[in-house]
Amino acid sequence: MRIAIGGIATECCTFSPILSTENDFVVQEGEEVLDYERYPFLQDTPATILPTFRARALPGGRVSHITYEAFKSNFLKRLEAALPLDGLYLDMHGAMNVEGIDDAEGDWYEAARKVVGDNCLISASYDLHGNLSERIMANLDMLTAYRTAPHVDTLETRTKAFTMLLKCLNEGIRPEKVWIPVPVLLPGERTSTEYEPTASIYAALKDIDPLPGIMDASILVGYVWADEARSTASIVLTGTDKAVMEREAKKLALNYWKTRDDFGFSVPHGSIDEALDWAEAQPDDGLFISDSGDNPTAGGVGDRVDFLKTLLERKVERAVLGGIADAPATQACYEAGIGSSLRLSLGGTLDGSTLPLQVPAKVVFLADVANETERIAVVQVEGVTIVMSHKRRPFHEEADFLALGIKPQDYKMIIVKVGYLVPDLKRIAKGIYLALSPGVVDQAIERLLYKRVVRPVYPLDKNFFWYPEVKA
Ligand SMILES: [Zn+2]
Known part of the structure; x- marks a missing residue:
């Protein structure tokens, strides 16, 4: 079994005038990607791991187009050299914006999919402050996101994304995905999982995990400081029983929506x-x-x-x-x-x-x-x-x-x-x-000048009706 590993991870505030360039990233190429402190689960895996390219940077402004294209071609070149592949694990963040490219992760996955082909399974690990899109959902086979903010389950999340991929490959499963974007866009400080109501919202995931037909349930708060069409909260389920997944996803989405007025700062x-x-x-x-x-x-x-x-x-x-x-x-x-x-x-x-x-x-x-x-x-x-x-x-x-x-x-x-x-x-x-x-x-996002997020979205808009609809 051949699994490639790579990715790109940063969070881009589109309100910042500072461009992130190559010097802002820590880049790992080839064997350097096999960082066993970050990926201890790779040490005793039965699969052949093929490291490609990974870059990560502190959150900042948009990524320069030249930097992004250079990174992408480096990644794709190494991915091509690793063919044929059964699986691809991508260690991501989920809120990157590139000069001239909204939904940069969607662009990254689409390019990767063209290289690895339709039969290769692609799994990604996410920060819960990531944004999703139809393009992302069309190219990923599965994803899982942190369940804590501040993030203290980063290793568990990476482990889950990888073991879920292994399980699917071992058992010949092509997983189903259910994605429901929820029109609520809030900063992490109002959605810390250390406080209510977010603590209970995330605690509900533990009850969904063991349900037959479900492999992962994730709630993404989204990244609020990206003025992009895709910026919003999301519910994503990966599994094999679409009916159960849709039922549970709708419950989670409705709960998130109903709770929207209760997300406060929790500290003075x-x-x-x-x-x-x-x-x-x-x-x-x-x-x-x-x-x-x-x-x-x-x-x-x-x-x-x-x-x-x-x-x-x-x-x-x-x-x-x-x-x-x-x-x-x-x-x-x-x-x-x-x-x-x-x-x-x-x-x-x-x-x-x-x-x-x-x-x-x-x-x-x-x-x-x-x-x-x-x-x-x-x-x-x-x-x-x-x-x-x-x-x-x-x-x-x-x-x-x-x-x-x-x-x-x-x-x-x-x-x-x-x-x-x-x-x-x-x-x-x-x-x-x-x-x-x-x-x-x-943090008072009403003071920012949003032009491209899809409206209506709470809390920029307050009086509108919404009901969960499965998008993918
Ligand atoms: Zn985060």
């Missing part, structure tokens, strides 16, 4: 000023506030200074801001050296709707790294300790701060460019607040 939330009012009223130190509109792990540009401006205006003391992506300002700090004072033009240039802040800063820490792109500088600006980085990146783990000499618990508040807190920060937080700050990944 409000404007930047309201976040700071909240923090001032708390007795504890070690409070975490999300600067959610500029979250790089959702596609934010990562250099907005809206929060910093307000912190300085309000003369807030003992605050950490992590971080601001600014290569020239970071370089200026390295040139000046630890202990020196300098005037910085900080952030505010990337998304075109803000201006840099001119601030007097004192350099307090410089990360000792070999590569310029890994540079991180910490500066003190009045009462605010600011983490700056050469490249756009998150500071989402306690270790990210400890490595910079910052112990979060020693500060009144830590402002992080993130949406919901990852479990590691949630563990140490003495209080959590989600600031609905502006940016290309604005």
Whole structure:
């Protein structure tokens, strides 16, 4: 049995003006794809595994056309060399947008299908923040998506996509799929599976799994910051008994739809000023506030200074801001050296709707790294300790701060460019607040200018009738 493996994974905010190019991706080619830490299930599989090409990048703006075409032809060339194939496993994310190509995954699968032929089974693993389309459903034979957000079941999902493929090949099954798009488009912060109503919605999948004729049931929340026709929530079932699958898919879809008004933020939330009012009223130190509109792990540009401006205006003391992506300002700090004072033009240039802040800063820490792109500088600006980085990146783990000499618990508040807190920060937080700050990944999606999503869609539209209809 011959199974090829590959894929491309990123999440593209179409409201961001920054293009993702080759340098933003980690690329694995040929044998490099056989990463047994990522795919431990490949080690003792009876099948012959043929590695092809895989690229992944932090969420960002759209992928440049040239980069995408280069990746695609590399993948297809290797896929062709791996023929004949019984199966193809694709390790995906599901929300990629390429300059001039909406539904980039659909394009990728269609091209792969032309190479491998109709008899080869194609299975894909997805992030639940992925968007589907008719083209995707026409070219994939099966798919499964994460059931947790924050994502703590990534390995289980990859394992399931692969074992489902193996099972079908071993037993000669050509699976059926049922897909129901649900016209609800919400950010991940309103659909975290750690809170209700999403926890119960996903818990229902456990009861569907053992039903005869069903191999997988997945709910995709979708990716809200892609202004594309396909952006919406989806229910997808893979199995062998279409009647059972349709019945269960309709139940899940209807439940998602009926619950739409109940998807809230689950943690205190409000404007930047309201976040700071909240923090001032708390007795504890070690409070975490999300600067959610500029979250790089959702596609934010990562250099907005809206929060910093307000912190300085309000003369807030003992605050950490992590971080601001600014290569020239970071370089200026390295040139000046630890202990020196300098005037910085900080952030505010990337998304075109803000201006840099001119601030007097004192350099307090410089990360000792070999590569310029890994540079991180910490500066003190009045009462605010600011983490700056050469490249756009998150500071989402306690270790990210400890490595910079910052112990979060020693500060009144830590402002992080993130949406919901990852479990590691949630563990140490003495209080959590989600600031609905502006940016290309604005949580208040009604403030964004959507032109291409299919309307009506909740919550952009509120008063319309909908009933589940099986699309594929
Ligand atoms: Zn996700």
